[in-house]
Amino acid sequence: MKVLIADDDPFLRDIATEFLTDSGYTVLACEDGKIAWEALQKEGADIAVLDVNMPEMDGLELLDLIREDERFKEMPVILLTGAKYVTLGSAKDRGADDYMAKPVEYADLIKHIKMLLAAYGKDE
Numbered sequence: 001m002k003v004l005i006a007d008d009d010p011f012l013r014d015i016a017t018e019f020l021t022d023s024g025y026t027v028l029a030c031e032d033g034k035i036a037w038e039a040l041q042k043e044g045a046d047i048a049v050l051d052v053n054m055p056e057m058d059g060l061e062l063l064d065l066i067r068e069d070e071r072f073k074e075m076p077v078i079l080l081t082g083a084k085y086v087t088l089g090s091a092k093d094r095g096a097d098d099y100m101a102k103p104v105e106y107a108d109l110i111k112h113i114k115m116l117l118a119a120y121g122k123d124e
Contacts, residue, residue, distance in 0.1 A: 001117060002026040004045035006036035006062060007080065008054040012102075016049070019106040025113075033057030037065055040072065046122050047113055052081035060094055067095040076116040080104055 003025045007013040010031070017027045028045055030036035034056040040048070048066060050059035059079055066072045079091045082102040091099035097119075098112050117123060 001046045001122065002028060002044065003113065004028045004030070004036060004040055004048040005050075006030045006033055006048070006054060006059065007051040008032055009051070012051075012104075016104075016106060016109065019110065020113075023110050033059060033062035037062055040066070044071075045075065047117060048075060048077045049109070049113070050077060050079055052079055063095055074120070076120050076122075078109075078112055078116065 003020050005013060005016050005020070005027060007016065008031050013029050013031065017029045020027045028039050028043055030039050032054045033050070036048075036050070037057065048062075050062055052059040059081070063077055063079070066075060066077060076097045077095070078098040078100060079096045080100050080102055097116055100109060100112060
C-alpha cells in the first residue's frame with residue numbers, strides 16, 4: 001500500500017516516513033501540497049495524509065483537488081494539523097475521512113491508516 005504524506009515540516013515528514021516504511025508501507029513524502037499533487041498524479045497512492053498548513057498549496061486545497069479528480073475522489077484522506085480551527089467535523093465537511101491533531105503519535109497514525117484502508121476495502 002502506498003501512502004502519500006504531505007507535510008512542510010521535514011522532521012515530522014521524516015519521522016512519519018520512517019514509521020510508515022517500518023510498518024510495511026511505501027511512502028511518497030512531499031514538502032507541500034503542490035508537489036504532493038504533482039506526485040499523486042504521476043505515481044498514485046492508496047491513502048493520503050495531509051498537513052493542513054503548508055506553503056504553495058495547503059492541505060485543504062489539495063484535498064479539494066483530490067475530491068474533484070475522478071481517479072482519486074474515493075481515496076481515503078487524513079488531515080493533520082496543529083490549528084485549533086480545524087476539528088473532526090470541519091475536516092469531514094471539507095471531504096476528509098479522518099483528522100488527527102498534532103503532535104501525532106505515529107502508532108496512532110498507523111492505526112488510523114489501517115482502519116481507513118480496511119473501511120475502503122483496501123486491506124493489506
